[in-house]
Amino acid sequence: MTQNLHIVIIEDEAATARNLEYILQEINPEVKIIITLQSIAEAVDWFETNNNTYDLIFSDIRLSDGLSFEIFSRTKISKPVIFVTAYNDYAMDAFRNNGIDYVLKPFDREEILRTLLKYNTLIAAEVKNEQSKTKSLLHELQHATKQYKKSFLIHYCGRLIPIETAKINWFYTANEIVYAYLADGRQYVVEFTLEQLERELNPSFFFRANRQFIINKTAVDTVEYFFNGRLLVKIHPLPQEQIIISKAKAMDFRKWLDQ
Structure with missing residues (x-):
């Protein structure tokens, strides 16, 4: 009472x-x-x-x-x-x-x-x-006040290359190394984990698709229905592995694309 x-x-x-x-x-x-x-x-x-x-x-x-x-x-x-x-x-x-x-x-x-x-x-x-x-x-x-990462300073072949975050189409991790892929096909190693990137990237533009991928909204070409309520995402440049969104994340992913 x-x-x-x-x-x-x-x-x-x-x-x-x-x-x-x-x-x-x-x-x-x-x-x-x-x-x-x-x-x-x-x-x-x-x-x-x-x-x-x-x-x-x-x-x-x-x-x-x-x-x-x-x-x-x-x-x-x-x-x-x-x-x-x-x-x-x-x-x-x-x-x-x-x-x-x-x-x-x-x-x-x-x-x-x-x-x-x-x-x-x-x-x-x-x-x-x-x-x-x-x-x-x-x-x-x-989200309105947080300053998200606008660029990355990449170490490559003895040089430092600044790359705008918006030009990175997706991030991928393999063997504990994280790669950034650009729209023109170039790829670089970044000194972050995907978990760290999730905190540094603007969630309005980047989505943690699964354990391997964070994708940029501008890189999404098509989304197809997959088995058991999951989604198959096609992006560019096309990665070697399929990007599957779990059933648990499917609704959030669709809302994110529809913002």
Whole structure:
């Protein structure tokens, strides 16, 4: 059960409000009733200056000065609402006004517990969704700010040759040696492992196809369906070995090509 839950009650019957407060605190002693509001006018005035001090609203629908839905049309309320009412003909209006549940009077402990558990489930799902969004945003920011390798300084025949990363069509490892292949057919040894290259190369352009290959998107000619959900990738210049994408990586590879 959510701890330190701050609740606002909108109810014009004092006995009903006291009963609801008693049940809520019996279910969870850490529940705090911020305020009990008895009318539309009182509620509108309070929410205008206190809209971020609570977590959840329990609201009757028929109040002494009208329907509580008017509160939501007159002031901005972003928190969820559980409507508690003796009438069952306002369900659609309730769910149009931040309603997450609809409890009919006379209510009991089990009914209030059920609706609080529903609130907890919704909040947990929302937190998980926000965490996922945050993780995705951090991932995007990391890629946006990271400085990927733009060139390699190759040792070749007693010389140092600078080669732009974009001109390397693919990397291949054999016998613990990593080779870089260029579009014109030239190949050079690079002093990196494929694991190191994965961290240094921009993932928008380079993909770790399997244990032997990292390929440049510009080098891909065609992709064919292979056995058991795998993919066969044809690149240029054509390597001696086939490049097979595993079933586990196939979806990520297709998304990468389709960016």
